[in-house]
Amino acid sequence: MSVFSYAKKYKKQLILGPAFKLMEAIFELTLPLFMAYLIDSGIREKNISMVYAATLYMLGLSILGLLCVLVCQYYAAVASQGFGTELRLAVVKKITQFSHTEIDEFGSDTFLTRTINDVNQLQLALAMLIRLVIRAPFLSIGSIVMAFTINTSMGFIFLLTVPIFSFILYILMSKTVPKYQQVLSSIDELNTITSEQLTGVKVIRAFANEKKMEDKSAEVIEKLANRYIDMTKLSALMSPLTLFMTNMIIALILWVGDINVSVGQLQTGDIVALINYMLQLLAALIVVANLVTIFVRAFSAKKRVEEILNTTPKVQTQPLDKVLPFESENTLSFQDVSFHYPSSSQDVLKKIQFDLKKGTQLGIVGPSSQDVLKKIQFDLKKGTQLGIVGPTGSGKTTLIELIQKFYLPTDGTIFLDNMNLLDLTTGEVRHSISYVSQKSVLFSGTIESNLKMGFPNATEKDCWRALEWADCLEFVDDLSMSTAENGTNFSGGQRQRLAIARALISQPSILILDDALSALDYKTDLAIRQTLARLDFIKNSIIVSQRISSVKEADHLIVLNQGEIVAQGTHQNLMKQSIFYQQIVTSQEKEDN
Numbered sequence: 068m069s070v071f072s073y074a075k076k077y078k079k080q081l082i083l084g085p086a087f088k089l090m091e092a093i094f095e096l097t098l099p100l101f102m103a104y105l106i107d108s109g110i111r112e113k114n115i116s117m118v119y120a121a122t123l124y125m126l127g128l129s130i131l132g133l134l135c136v137l138v139c140q141y142y143a144a145v146a147s148q149g150f151g152t153e154l155r156l157a158v159v160k161k162i163t164q165f166s167h168t169e170i171d172e173f174g175s176d177t178f179l180t181r182t183i184n185d186v187n188q189l190q191l192a193l194a195m196l197i198r199l200v201i202r203a204p205f206l207s208i209g210s211i212v213m214a215f216t217i218n219t220s221m222g223f224i225f226l227l228t229v230p231i232f233s234f235i236l237y238i239l240m241s242k243t244v245p246k247y248q249q250v251l252s253s254i255d256e257l258n259t260i261t262s263e264q265l266t267g268v269k270v271i272r273a274f275a276n277e278k279k280m281e282d283k284s285a286e287v288i289e290k291l292a293n294r295y296i297d298m299t300k301l302s303a304l305m306s307p308l309t310l311f312m313t314n315m316i317i318a319l320i321l322w323v324g325d326i327n328v329s330v331g332q333l334q335t336g337d338i339v340a341l342i343n344y345m346l347q348l349l350a351a352l353i354v355v356a357n358l359v360t361i362f363v364r365a366f367s368a369k370k371r372v373e374e375i376l377n378t379t380p381k382v383q384t385q386p387l388d389k390v391l392p393f394e395s396e397n398t399l400s401f402q403d404v405s406f407h408y409p410s411s412s413q414d415v416l417k418k419i420q421f422d423l424k425k426g427t428q429l430g431i432v433g434p435s436s437q438d439v440l441k442k443i444q445f446d447l448k449k450g451t452q453l454g455i456v457g458p459t460g461s462g463k464t465t466l467i468e469l470i471q472k473f474y475l476p477t478d479g480t481i482f483l484d485n486m487n488l489l490d491l492t493t494g495e496v497r498h499s500i501s502y503v504s505q506k507s508v509l510f511s512g513t514i515e516s517n518l519k520m521g522f523p524n525a526t527e528k529d530c531w532r533a534l535e536w537a538d539c540l541e542f543v544d545d546l547s548m549s550t551a552e553n554g555t556n557f558s559g560g561q562r563q564r565l566a567i568a569r570a571l572i573s574q575p576s577i578l579i580l581d582d583a584l585s586a587l588d589y590k591t592d593l594a595i596r597q598t599l600a601r602l603d604f605i606k607n608s609i610i611v612s613q614r615i616s617s618v619k620e621a622d623h624l625i626v627l628n629q630g631e632i633v634a635q636g637t638h639q640n641l642m643k644q645s646i647f648y649q650q651i652v653t654s655q656e657k658e659d660n
């Protein structure tokens with residue numbers, strides 16, 4: 068889809084806006100003729116009525132011109148603002164539809180720049196298109212034609228001015244545009260570093276890294292300042308250079324004009340008109356040069372915005388069609404499931420260079436693949452609890468994200484309630500599952516607004532019941548208690564408990580806790596797990612943890628290491644059969660002691 072399709076609705080403004088601007092340009096082009104008439108037939112001939120008549124015509128034309136400009140500006144504002152708003156909404160809508168694959172591929176930072184800066188560039192380009200794209204070339208050509216009608220030799224001076232002036236503008240622009248790009252990339256860098264330092268301010272202070280961070284910021288700010296100065300040094304040349312050129316050309320017009328006046332081929336008024344036309348021509352050329360810069364920037368913005376609009380999400384977000392009954396024997400099955408992240412599929416080979424000499428044998432060794440999960444196979448029986456343990460980076464969260472269709476497996480099949488996950492809509496999958504992620508995310512608002520996120524119809528009673536299940540009553544005494552951005556007015560453990568309450572409020576069939584008890588003390592951790600075990604609407608639960616104590620009561624345990632299931636069974640079985648599991652238990656017991 069092209070960004071232009073969002074401008075189609077503004078056809079009227081796109082046609083009438085430039086048309087009004089064209090009328091204004093015609094009025095502007097005729098003004099110097101009246102000026103010449105006023106000087107030659109009015110002032111020089113001392114004909115006062117002529118002076119009045121010419122002045123009135125000029126005033127009338129100026130007012131008409133002003134009205135045309137106002138109408139055009141109005142149309143430009145309506146079209147560009149409307150176009151920008153619709154395009155921005157479309158981009159935001161598309162981004163919200165992206166699966167984690169596209170978010171990983173693009174990188175979330177770029178979404179902000181594309182939604183704000185790039186759409187702004189396109190908006191500006193559309194406004195300029197309406198206001199100037201016809202006017203500027205028309206005035207340039209019109210001024211030259213008018214100069215020819217007044218005097219042929221003057222017409223040739225005008226004609227010669229165009230390439231010389233354009234060449235100077237081209238040199239200046241071609242030098243400043245790349246410098247402007249460098250300024251933009253420095254601004255991006257400064258944005259990134261500032262937001263990183265603001266979010267990590269507590270860690271920076273805890274490690275007494277303030278000075279180091281200040282130096283880092285100073286370095287980026289200095290780079291930005293230098294690039295800016297570098298760019299403005301060049302663009303500062305623009306004004307004096309064009310002024311110098313303008314004065315030289317006016318001097319030339321006066322000189323050639325003087326010769327023509329002395330032989331009676333021109334009158335004083337004609338010289339004034341010619342100077343006016345020359346000023347119009349030069350102003351129009353400067354506008355054209357600026358337009359080129361705006362359109363070059365808009366062109367790259369168009370490509371970046373269209374890249375988002377034309378990306379089809381690998382996993383489409385679809386509404387809820389049917390509620391899964393969860394009556395089959397296996398609630399969840401993984402059959403030979405492998406997965407690698409899209410980012411790691413790029414550059415599988417990097418700058419490989421070798422020669423295979425004639426008659427020789429080449430051996431290639433190395434790890435088997437970049438798969439983060441490798442041939443995972445297990446069944447989650449109806450009414451049971453699954454525990455997933457494994458060292459950090461072993462693939463636990465990735466496995467959980469596959470269950471929720473955040474990513475699609477690169478190999479193998481996942482069945483939910485005996486149905487291939489690929490045949491289920493995201494609505495069906497996510498309606499059945501409530502997920503509490505590793506990092507408890509709360510949004511600014513109130514306890515109530517956070518709890519009702521996934522279940523807007525929840526009553527006050529539902530809220531209190533969920534809070535009780537998640538052991539939140541000791542710190543929540545009112546549903547209207549405010550929650551700060553990221554829930555910073557609550558402790559880590561309180562945030563985790565609120566996130567669990569939010570997951571429980573809809574009474575999900577499957578509950579997944581991804582290391583969601585890690586910030587709780589053992590007593591609270593145990594209390595919540597005991598409560599969860601009593602909730603009979605939860606047909607299955609999956610608890611992910613690095614802490615064996617949090618999962619050892621699960622009916623079935625999966626032990627992951629480097630993306631592979633290295634052992635599975637109950638805690639008792641694993642204690643007997645898996646050395647790897649025993650080692651984890653022993654090391655955690657030592658830590659606890």
Ligand SMILES: Nc1ncnc2c1ncn2[C@@H]1O[C@H](COP(=O)(O)OP(=O)(O)OP(=O)(O)O)[C@@H](O)[C@H]1O
Nearest residue numbers: 171408410411439458459460461462463464465466
């Ligand atoms: N979005 C991503 N893009 C690329 N690689 C990723 C991404 N997320 C995770 N990985 C990689 O996948 C592997 C498994 O990560 P995962 O988060 O699933 O591990 P984990 O067992 O949940 O770890 P932890 O216990 O520390 O949370 C790691 O090597 C990690 O670097």
